[in-house]
Amino acid sequence: MSTDFQQAREALGRRLRELRAGMTQRELAALLGWPQAKVSKLEKARQTATPEDLMAWAPATGQAAATEELLARLQGLETHTRSWRRQLTAGHRPVQDVLTVEYERSAELRAWEGAMVVGMLQTPDYARHVFTRYAELQQSPRDVEDAVRARVRRQELLYQPDRTFHIVMWEAALHAGVAPPDVLAAQLDRLSSAIGLDTLRLGIVPFGAAVGVPPANGFWLYDDRTVIVEEWHAELWLTDADSVALYRRVWDTLNGSAVYGTHARRLIARARAHFADLA
Incomplete structure (x- = not known):
């Protein structure tokens, strides 16, 4: 995995954690119907989010307006x-x-x-x-x-x-x-x-x-x-x-x-x- 790819993925994970502020990983996972492990992996840059993941994440955290921002970050990863x-x-x-x-x-x-x-x-x-x-x-x-x-x-x-x-x-x-x-x-x-x-x-x-x-x-x-x-x-x-x-x-x-x-x-x-x- 290239250095620039990983650092951008880490930045995306940090932004996802930021948006989740106010709820636990378990609570978000329940809202999305995901295993809690998936939420953790995305935030810790151990798994690359898909566009669908990000389009679900932003509204679930009450931050629907951040959807385009998250997709823009994802586009720059590779x-x-x-x-x-x-x-x-x-x-x-x-x-x-x-x-x-x-x-x-x-x-x-x-x-x-x-x-x-x-x-x-x-x-x-x-x-x-x-x-x-x-x-x-x-x-x-x-x-x-x-x-x-x-x-x-x-x-x-x-x-x-x-x-x-x-x-x-x-x-x-x-x-x-x-x-x-x-x-x-x-x-x-x-x-x-x-x-x-x-x-x-x-x-x-x-x-x-x-x-x-x-x-x-x-x-x-x-x-x-x-x-x-x-x-x-x-x-x-x-x-x-x-x-x-x-x-x-x-x-x-x-x-x-x-x-x-x-x-x-x-x-x-x-x-x-x-x-x-x-x-």
């Missing part, structure tokens, strides 16, 4: 190319929940982002504007507040000592006007203060720096085990050794052009001064 159109059928929150599972099972995470501040370091206001823009682009349901809360909860992992985040961003990400100037200024303050976290190494590739490869689309590496690459039309979940090794080389190359510490703070301060003048 593919490495996860189209945004399919993933966002029920909005951004389910996507965030699936990602959280992958973060939680990883000890060393590396990211490259050239277009905007990475999600793990976004302020709620900044994230709100990002999700709103993407919902408009993808014409998806607007569950912006739920998505923001899920992203902010995931950021608690930054304060757990058993994880290390190596994040590299292009300086252009600091200047992307994806939100009003006052929101961007506050976001840059957040970045500057995050540099002091024990679990985080934040590097910035300056404008004009010599780079070994062209700065391109963003991606995350999870324990050199899985790569998640963001395209406009889809996310790519890659687990084969050759692909993981390729993206690790890309990350290492871009990291070689990054600056850290005081120099990185200087670049952040320069971007912040620009937006402070506009606010």
Whole structure:
């Protein structure tokens, strides 16, 4: 079973447990006419739900409106190319929940982002504007507040000592006007203060720096085990050794052009001064 399949199945199981809140497994099983063991296996990701299972589960828990969300999660289980159109059928929150599972099972995470501040370091206001823009682009349901809360909860992992985040961003990400100037200024303050976290190494590739490869689309590496690459039309979940090794080389190359510490703070301060003048 592939890594991306299992982590998505675990996320689905967690969502099923969430919907069951207020009743026991035995009570739900009785309503559905199932063995209690089936309810347990679905929630613990030991059995893959069928569409019929999910269409029965949601109404039985009093959450019929969640049916489409559950079906959207199921559709994304078995593919490495996860189209945004399919993933966002029920909005951004389910996507965030699936990602959280992958973060939680990883000890060393590396990211490259050239277009905007990475999600793990976004302020709620900044994230709100990002999700709103993407919902408009993808014409998806607007569950912006739920998505923001899920992203902010995931950021608690930054304060757990058993994880290390190596994040590299292009300086252009600091200047992307994806939100009003006052929101961007506050976001840059957040970045500057995050540099002091024990679990985080934040590097910035300056404008004009010599780079070994062209700065391109963003991606995350999870324990050199899985790569998640963001395209406009889809996310790519890659687990084969050759692909993981390729993206690790890309990350290492871009990291070689990054600056850290005081120099990185200087670049952040320069971007912040620009937006402070506009606010």
